[in-house]
Amino acid sequence: MVGFLVLALLFQCCAAATHTFNFTAAWKNVTIEGVPQQKQVLAFNDQWPLPEMHVTKGDRVLIYLTNMLEHPRMPTSLHVHGIFHNTSLGNRLQMDGPSMVTQCPITHGVTYLYNFTVPEQVGTYWYHAHQGAQYGDGFRGAFIVHDPDVPFHYDTEYTMTLSDVYYKPYYQVERDFLSRYNPMGNEPIPNDFLSNETAVPLRIPFTPGETYLLRFINVGLFVSHYVTLEDHDFTIVEVDGVYVKPNVTDVLYLAAGQRISVLVQAKKEDPGKNYALVQVLDDTMLDEVPKDLRLRAVNQIVYDDKYADAEDTQHLKRSELDKRAANDFYLTTLNEWDLYEKYDQQIVLDVRMGSLGDGVKYAFFNNITYTPPRIPILNTVLSSGKLATNPAIYGDNINHFILEKDLIYEIVLNNYDTGRHPFHFHGHNFQVVQKSQGFHVGEDFDPALQDEMTVAYNESHPLMDFPKRPMVRDTVVLEPNGHVVIRFRADNPGVWFFHCHVDWHLEQGLAAIFIEDPLTLQKREKFTDNYKDVCKSANMALEGNAAGHTDDWLNMDGLPRQPPPLAPGFTLKGYLAILISTAIGIFGLYSITQYGLMEVIPDDETTYNTLKKVLDDNNIEY
Numbered sequence: 001m002v003g004f005l006v007l008a009l010l011f012q013c014c015a016a017a018t019h020t021f022n023f024t025a026a027w028k029n030v031t032i033e034g035v036p037q038q039k040q041v042l043a044f045n046d047q048w049p050l051p052e053m054h055v056t057k058g059d060r061v062l063i064y065l066t067n068m069l070e071h072p073r074m075p076t077s078l079h080v081h082g083i084f085h086n087t088s089l090g091n092r093l094q095m096d097g098p099s100m101v102t103q104c105p106i107t108h109g110v111t112y113l114y115n116f117t118v119p120e121q122v123g124t125y126w127y128h129a130h131q132g133a134q135y136g137d138g139f140r141g142a143f144i145v146h147d148p149d150v151p152f153h154y155d156t157e158y159t160m161t162l163s164d165v166y167y168k169p170y171y172q173v174e175r176d177f178l179s180r181y182n183p184m185g186n187e188p189i190p191n192d193f194l195s196n197e198t199a200v201p202l203r204i205p206f207t208p209g210e211t212y213l214l215r216f217i218n219v220g221l222f223v224s225h226y227v228t229l230e231d232h233d234f235t236i237v238e239v240d241g242v243y244v245k246p247n248v249t250d251v252l253y254l255a256a257g258q259r260i261s262v263l264v265q266a267k268k269e270d271p272g273k274n275y276a277l278v279q280v281l282d283d284t285m286l287d288e289v290p291k292d293l294r295l296r297a298v299n300q301i302v303y304d305d306k307y308a309d310a311e312d313t314q315h316l317k318r319s320e321l322d323k324r325a326a327n328d329f330y331l332t333t334l335n336e337w338d339l340y341e342k343y344d345q346q347i348v349l350d351v352r353m354g355s356l357g358d359g360v361k362y363a364f365f366n367n368i369t370y371t372p373p374r375i376p377i378l379n380t381v382l383s384s385g386k387l388a389t390n391p392a393i394y395g396d397n398i399n400h401f402i403l404e405k406d407l408i409y410e411i412v413l414n415n416y417d418t419g420r421h422p423f424h425f426h427g428h429n430f431q432v433v434q435k436s437q438g439f440h441v442g443e444d445f446d447p448a449l450q451d452e453m454t455v456a457y458n459e460s461h462p463l464m465d466f467p468k469r470p471m472v473r474d475t476v477v478l479e480p481n482g483h484v485v486i487r488f489r490a491d492n493p494g495v496w497f498f499h500c501h502v503d504w505h506l507e508q509g510l511a512a513i514f515i516e517d518p519l520t521l522q523k524r525e526k527f528t529d530n531y532k533d534v535c536k537s538a539n540m541a542l543e544g545n546a547a548g549h550t551d552d553w554l555n556m557d558g559l560p561r562q563p564p565p566l567a568p569g570f571t572l573k574g575y576l577a578i579l580i581s582t583a584i585g586i587f588g589l590y591s592i593t594q595y596g597l598m599e600v601i602p603d604d605e606t607t608y609n610t611l612k613k614v615l616d617d618n619n620i621e622y
Contacts, residue, residue: 034199075105185361369509
């Protein structure tokens with residue numbers, strides 16, 4: 001038996017292929033089909049859209065990424081979303097990609113090698129920049145791991161990416177967003193949205209009698225998408241790289257970072273027409289909906305080009321889409337993975353949005369907004385010896401938790417915010433054991449009552465029964481004013497990022513760090529020469545605590561931290577008072593100018609009453 005296993009492993013090793021990609025990243029002005037103006041994108045080898053990467057389970061992947069971004073020059077990095085980078089294979093954590101977490105940023109003219117294998121995972125993934133909101137400018141693409149033993153039949157597969165697009169470069173949009181001139185923290189509204197990086201309808205050929213595997217990936221920065229297909233069913237077979245028991249639906253919902261693969265059975269005979277594959281934006285995520293913003297696209301399932309293009313005859317309203325969309329909480333893994341019935345430790349993360357002393361609106365876990373340290377967290381772990389298990393050496397600015405080997409952890413997410421948040425976990429899948437609905441508030445909602453509106457998780461009285469065989473995935477949606485509870489086993493030592501994949505919220509600081517079994521990680525992971533060179537080019541030390549100190553590991557002088565809090569009483573009401581007072585002042589100057597030229601000054605009782613009502617409604621003294 002042992003000899004057979006050895007032969008099987010040798011066969012797998014010999015059968016595995018090596019895929020080498022050489023990419024030079026540089027800015028490029030392109031015309032996106034259907035978009036009325038040129039867009040600056042981040043191209044590879046002067047080509048955009050970026051290529052799909054296709055590998056097979058067990059293959060080795062070598063990605064050489066050279067940063068040649070000019071005008072402006074800026075660092076970059078690459079993350080393959082959903083790949084575990086199992087550290088038992090050695091020197092794998094350095095390949096995960098988030099800048100200042102598991103690597104130094106790649107500076108101009110420098111090449112970094114992402115060198116890893118995919119021994120066990122299969123399914124639908126994607127790669128993207130993990131430096132600021134950079135992937136919003138097109139640094140993104142599908143990464144598909146094919147399974148030689150796929151457990152279902154299909155004839156043809158097709159990958160469809162869904163995304164939003166901003167005409168301005170991401171760094172300008174991000175600058176305007178994280179500004180005191182945006183005190184309410186309104187997320188930037190996209191100018192349009194894309195399917196496979198185009199704004200014109202896709203044409204997907206179907207042949208009668210065949211079965212199609214459609215892979216959908218939301219690679220956008222912000223908005224979720226609904227997907228429907230006229231007069232055809234979707235049979236869900238994979239979610240975030242995890243096979244599920246077939247589940248039939250006619251509406252899919254994908255938040256940023258999520259993937260869903262479905263089987264679609266073509267008509268048995270020529271239907272004499274084409275069909276509408278409809279993509280709809282979740283406009284509830286937008287603070288306002290501009291009149292010129294396109295909210296739906298009608299792509300084409302083409303049985304024959306001679307037939308007319310299909311129209312969206314259903315034109316389902318968003319409320320109907322919500323009712324019909326598949327709920328991932330009720331999906332079950334194909335291998336019937338049993339629930340972790342008990343956890344060893346619970347971590348509660350409360351999500352809030354609020355302003356700090358610089359006037360900028362930030363996102364918080366437990367009142368801490370993630371602020372990157374002075375050197376990558378991995379550098380601190382690998383250089384600190386036995387101190388790696390001491391939380392103090394990582395500072396107080398990154399929401400970090402040190403996990404013990406093989407324990408079951410439960411993470412409770414309570415949403416004290418009115419927005420949806422898709423949370424993604426690097427290095428792990430997790431079981432979704434509780435997932436509340438959203439609890440929407442009305443237009444007259446008082447932010448001071450936010451805590452009262454939120455339905456936080458009550459362990460003694462959960463809203464639903466725990467599933468015996470829960471859904472497993474790596475990106476889950478936390479609904480407005482609701483909660484999500486997930487569980488996982490700490491079986492992959494590493495420094496794993498946990499963050500909202502609405503990238504604007506990540507840039508606001510909605511992230512945490514799980515430092516898992518750091519002493520085992522020290523035994524497994526050694527800096528490669530290439531890693532050292534990248535850090536040297538970025539002028540970052542390989543050793544030190546979060547503030548970069550090695551002489552005193554508890555010295556946090558110079559640690560980057562969140563801005564100080566607002567002055568007492570300077571809240572949303574304060575902003576309203578300033579705005580209203582300014583309006584009154586401007587109106588007063590206007591009145592003096594206008595009425596000074598008149599013989600009789602009118603008694604403008606209507607204006608007075610209007611302003612008085614606004615002040616009274618907001619409890620502002622005058």
